[in-house]
Amino acid sequence: MRALILDLDGTLVDTVYAHVFAWQRALAEAAMPIDGWRIHRRMGMSGGLFTRAVARELGRPLAPEEAEAIQARHGELFGELLSERRPLPGAVELLAELREAGVAHGIATSGRRPEIDASLAALGVSADTVVVERGDVLRAKPEPDLFIACSERLDVLPDECYVIGDAVWDLLAARRARMLSVGLLSGGYGEDELTRAGAFRVYRDAEELRHSLDELGLLP
Amino acid sequence: MRALILDLDGTLVDTVYAHVFAWQRALAEAAMPIDGWRIHRRMGMSGGLFTRAVARELGRPLAPEEAEAIQARHGELFGELLSERRPLPGAVELLAELREAGVAHGIATSGRRPEIDASLAALGVSADTVVVERGDVLRAKPEPDLFIACSERLDVLPDECYVIGDAVWDLLAARRARMLSVGLLSGGYGEDELTRAGAFRVYRDAEELRHSLDELGLLP
Numbered sequence: 001m002r003a004l005i006l007d008l009d010g011t012l013v014d015t016v017y018a019h020v021f022a023w024q025r026a027l028a029e030a031a032m033p034i035d036g037w038r039i040h041r042r043m044g045m046s047g048g049l050f051t052r053a054v055a056r057e058l059g060r061p062l063a064p065e066e067a068e069a070i071q072a073r074h075g076e077l078f079g080e081l082l083s084e085r086r087p088l089p090g091a092v093e094l095l096a097e098l099r100e101a102g103v104a105h106g107i108a109t110s111g112r113r114p115e116i117d118a119s120l121a122a123l124g125v126s127a128d129t130v131v132v133e134r135g136d137v138l139r140a141k142p143e144p145d146l147f148i149a150c151s152e153r154l155d156v157l158p159d160e161c162y163v164i165g166d167a168v169w170d171l172l173a174a175r176r177a178r179m180l181s182v183g184l185l186s187g188g189y190g191e192d193e194l195t196r197a198g199a200f201r202v203y204r205d206a207e208e209l210r211h212s213l214d215e216l217g218l219l220p
Numbered sequence: 221m222r223a224l225i226l227d228l229d230g231t232l233v234d235t236v237y238a239h240v241f242a243w244q245r246a247l248a249e250a251a252m253p254i255d256g257w258r259i260h261r262r263m264g265m266s267g268g269l270f271t272r273a274v275a276r277e278l279g280r281p282l283a284p285e286e287a288e289a290i291q292a293r294h295g296e297l298f299g300e301l302l303s304e305r306r307p308l309p310g311a312v313e314l315l316a317e318l319r320e321a322g323v324a325h326g327i328a329t330s331g332r333r334p335e336i337d338a339s340l341a342a343l344g345v346s347a348d349t350v351v352v353e354r355g356d357v358l359r360a361k362p363e364p365d366l367f368i369a370c371s372e373r374l375d376v377l378p379d380e381c382y383v384i385g386d387a388v389w390d391l392l393a394a395r396r397a398r399m400l401s402v403g404l405l406s407g408g409y410g411e412d413e414l415t416r417a418g419a420f421r422v423y424r425d426a427e428e429l430r431h432s433l434d435e436l437g438l439l440p
Contacts, residue, residue: 010257014253014255014256016256016257017237017240017241017244017256017257017259017260018241018244018256020237020241021237021238021240021241021301024237024238025301028304028306033234033306035234035308035309035406035425036234036236036237036238036408037230037236037237037405037406037407037408039237040237040408041408081241081245084248086248086253088255089255185257186255186257187257188256188257188260188261188408189410190409190410190411190412190413191410191412191413192410192411192412192413193410193411193412205255
């Protein structure tokens, strides 16, 4: 194994619950109330896929303009609710260690620039770090495109990459990209959910992962 | 089995994610940032126990006034964030059905009046429904006091009561009260977490529970 591909929200930055609540408010304002837990379990999908799933749950199709308006309102509310992005424990140190040890790594997120810029800045991600975002690929998670594109930019074969993520969509996309995956509890999924979705190991958070890099055979 | 004892937040009303986010903000404002998922997994405990757990995580004791100030700020933020309480799917119908069928039932919550009044009103809980709240007992969940008090007010023996809850604290408290428990996914825990904490069955939400009352041997 030669590279780590890391998800962003819930894996490196503590943004999941603000996202859930912002979606819940945006949907309620549009007279489409959806249970919080159902939103939570859909985090990490692209916003487009997410609003389509919402439409299925509501039992009626969403017009494209309607879906766009809700997505825009979510972005607005998210910005208001979370003025500061907080790295999850160990995230900054993990990235620094990978860098120092010369382990290839990149970030692959269903989020979009410029929304993700504040998170990357909070993590101290340098300009030369490989970051693949929603706008770089045709299809977001659970399609494998983001991870495949990241492995190509790292110049590492897919089956030599680990994916690190907090959502079952990361793990499903990893499997479809023929990559091994590791789950983190820091996005609020339960351990068994991640294991059943194909995680090879489950760690609490980036901090525990950081102390387990040798278990993954990544350090020289 | 003769009675159902129901938790409130995450079981009957869709308030868990607003609570998590309000705690996250209140704690961050007090310079005690705690990961969202760790807050989520502590929901359903009494506020007092919760702030003590936070102190352990921070590695320093909280002064009582400090804990009280954070709790007050949480209540304030929660009210601002969630102006309307939304019953979870099937919750209103479940309560109406139990009433009509003459099945003994009550609500037992770590929440406190008057904070819970809006939730009870949204559910259409009548004045003669048994409601046991934090102020009625000495110790909140995971201690069994709330459930024991509820069974006494229903005049049903503990081992003839089911507890219905969304958090592992409900299920632990139920076990300590010698009651069977049923888990609901509507608070955002995973199915296995609830099963491992002792849930006899796990349903998606109140709606699925409502259609499964015969499986629990509760209907005549």
